Amino acid sequence: MNDATRDLREMVRAIPDYPKTGIIFRDVTTLFGNAEGLARTVDAIADHVAGHGIDLIAGIDARGFILGGALAVRMRKGFVPIRKRGKLPADVYREEYSLEYGTDEVEIHKDAVPAGGATVLLVDDLIATGGTAIAAARLIQRAGGTVPMAAFAIDLPELGGARKLAGIGIDSYAVMSFEGH
Ligand SMILES: O=P(O)(O)OC[C@H]1O[C@H](OP(=O)(O)OP(=O)(O)O)[C@H](O)[C@@H]1O
Ligand SMILES: Nc1ncnc2[nH]cnc12
DSSP, X not given: OOHHHHHHHHHSEEETTOTTTOOOEEETHHHHTSHHHHHHHHHHHHHXXXXXXXXXXXXXXXXXXXXXXXXXXXXXOEEEEEXXXXXXXXXXXXXXXXXXXXXXXXXEETTSXXXXXXXXXXXXXXXXSSHHHHHHHHHHHHTTEEEEEEEEEEXXXXXXXXXXXXXXXXXXXXXXXXXXX
């Protein structure tokens, strides 16, 4: 871990014994609320993915919209929202996935990827078990996109999400990681 990454980690608020789950909640509102924290997180991802032929950025509802939206502007790419069930107005594809507690569903517009396909960077604030990111990647693929890479502000490596993404051929990059969860 270099000094820059240590500074960013210190901007993430840890909430121990988060209600109902008992997890340490890694709160990015403090990171994104800091001008340097947000800009340097976005810059780190933009630098990492430069030269990989990304056509579009897809962000996951809700915290992935903050990072993905900022990154799309920084990279001058369009933004595709992957939303929780029932929010998108036009025809959708839907995937169900498991969380640490319970299940949820995400959707993408069927026409989110232009005809002929596109290389899409998947973005979210955090990867834990990987259930959300894998469901989102499937949606992009069903809409005709290719997903070579996914990028996160935070990885919780003990929960194995990045390994699961690698298992379906998606490289992941995280600006910082936290042991424990
Ligand atoms: O890797 P996983 O185990 O799937 O967990 C990661 C997901 O959990 C959080 O979202 P959450 O479902 O809490 O929704 P929110 O962004 O609306 O708060 C986080 O923003 C990721 O999307
Ligand atoms: N530990 C955690 N902190 C914040 N968001 C999460 N989403 C899944 N696990 C999380």
